[in-house]
Amino acid sequence: MTESIPHAVSDDAAASTAPVADGSTGSTGRSGMSRRGLLGWAGAGAAAMGVAGFAGGRASAQEPPPPPPAAPDAYPFHGERQAGIVTPAQDRLHFASFDLTTTSREDVVALLTAWTAAAAELTAGRPVGGDPASYDAPPNDTGEASGLAASRLTLTFGFGPTLFRDAAGKDRFGLAARQPAALRRLPHFPADNLDPRRSDGDLCVQACADDPQVAVHAIRNLSRIAFGTAALRWSQLGFGRTSSTSTSQATPRNLFGFKDGTANLKAEDPDAVSRHVWVGAGDDPRAGWLAGGSYLVARRINMTIETWDRTSLSEQESLVGRDRKEGAPLSGGTEFTEPDFALTGRGGAPLVAMNSHVRLAHPSQNGGVQMLRRGYNFTDGNDELGRLDAGLFFIAYVRDPRTQYVPMQTRMSRQDGLMEYLQHRGSALFAVPPGARPGEHIGRALFA
């Protein structure tokens, strides 16, 4: 079955460490083109040839030297942790969930190997699989990202509960004993209206980039590589980030018109990130492979835009708990002032209402737990009644969904005043393994 997967790991190892090494000898299929591509880049680039070096080389070859950048143009794919989590949230998203169509464990490993190789190329802004071998063959790379920058693309991979056991509880790939205890289908929350065609999946890929075409290009090419082993189950485009994961970023607005993610976990607070995002070494003895990884909660949350837009500003602000203009809590201050939940106004009523989103989502109301949110606005056209099919594609990274997301969402579904204008239509939970080191495929420890 491995012949259906065009890239072997040696390409990637070569690409990320030593491009002068002959990566073609040990690889199959199209590796020859890969090498040519690599050498081409090596020629254009500078001497330092890590993945980041590639990106730097590319930028200098194509553009005048940029002013000192706030963020690099490309993030390396390899590393201790996967990129795309604490990475400053990019502007665009293409998220994809896959079902495995194979029954062979080797196929799964081969797919992850090929995906890893492709991911290293994609995140560096290089075409997948190099140049075409033959005029009579379809090109390896689909081509639409040619001439575009790496655009800070990150590709983050995750494993769903159904990778381990099917609906009947059957061990699909000999991995059941390693299924993390927290990796179970999320429970049904009050008012959930889930569409199975927008929920769950065996594998996921989160592609984030500053250019939508770059993100879509990545998912398209990864889907292509997967044919025969895995098939796209659902995917979601996000056109605008709704949270900041770094203090260097301004807080964006969601489609309700309010700043979202003000109180998010930020990369600059590594202690909090360690406590709330990364799975610890001793967290789950059965799933030691997940240490250094995280859990990804995905929820497609539709907003009833038209009804919201007819709501008075006072009600909007009261439901959110912040003012619309600045994003300051209604208890006063500026955007980053901590809300004062005890402060009362006329009639002794709290200024930040009891059913306000900010109150219910705040760590102080949730036993101190926090999440790293990384959601995106989406609009997928409109429904039959001419209403925008729009909302928030919520993504959160947590150390343990059972103590972080689940209790909080249970309360929010029940009490959050905003629920009047929200409907959860899609849901998925994935375990996100730690990063791959050069020469390794993603999730290697799970399959070891």
Add this chain to the structure above:
Amino acid sequence: MTSPTRGLALTAAGTAALIALAGCTDNPPSSSSGGGASSGAAGPMTVTSTDAECTVSTNTAGSGNLVFDVTNGGSKVTEFYLLAQDGLRIVGEVENIGPGLSRELVVRAVPGTYYTACKPGMVGSGIRHPFTVTDSGADLAATGADAELVKQANAQYASYVKDQTEQLKAETARFVALYKAGQDDRARALYAPARVHWERIEPVAESFGDLDPRMDLREADLEPGQKWTGWHAIEKDLWPPKTGYTAFTPAQRAAMADQLTKDTDELYRRTRSMTFTVDQIGNGAKGLLDEVAKGKVTGEEEIWSHTDLYDFQANVDGARVAWEGLRPILSKRDAALDAQLQLRFSALQKLLDTHKEGKDGFVGYTELSKAEVKALSDAVNALSEPLSKLTAAVV
């Protein structure tokens, strides 16, 4: 019901009543025009309220809509008032401004002398300064009789709610008796006509957070472990799905029926002495159309009986009654909005009438074509948009 948190904000009554006695707080830029009052001041005036001072950028403005941009520069929660010459009557106010926050007060003022007042800490008589409104020539409809009109509107709406809950109680009793007796055909025939009285005052009924989930919860909104009772549980039992459903036993039927009776009686009891304010009535009208847009026009409310158009009509009835009660005020404040609402209400009603069946009945939702549903939805949107401006125009 569509969400456990929905409801008419009945607790805000105290202060809303005060605002209701005052002038128009329509937002000038989004005003639906024709209110007759142009902005009296050139651009917004600024007010800075600190713990010790109340600084207003000017002490005079032309008559019409005045816009005060109030910033709390102090450390305490503050309020800002425009008071009449007697220093007692509140012409307009904004409250609950947290430290550092800003809020706008839009108020309609006729020529005369007033006081501006900041009230840091919300105590005392406030830090006051005289304020003069000169005659700008803006045509301000007489406001003298507003207080009386407001009183009438509120009383009228309270009577309507009382009347509907009385009918609901009576019809529910009949329905429940038939259901308990196993007379399913007759119970099915009475299901929608009885519910109409609930749907007409839905925002009021939903304001009781304990009763609403027990009486009107849809299966889709059930929480794990939550007991399903009320209208829709009985609906499913009367129009059961072909497979995968176990009919209630007579004992279960009786329990469901008795619970609904008990809750309906409780709703009746609580609505005997209820009072309303114009903002609640206006927001209630808007809320009813929201209900139509979200649950009825989509056929999600009555997924077993498909009697959604009965609910649709009842929601529209309730909204129309609310608007009609406010018309004496609205026609003075914003005649253009009033005229627009009249047109849109009648257009929607015309469309609904094409789906009538029998004397007061409607065809099942599933008999509507996609194009017909879309046309209804468009008409609901056309009405909802101006209706969302009703409250601001009458408070």
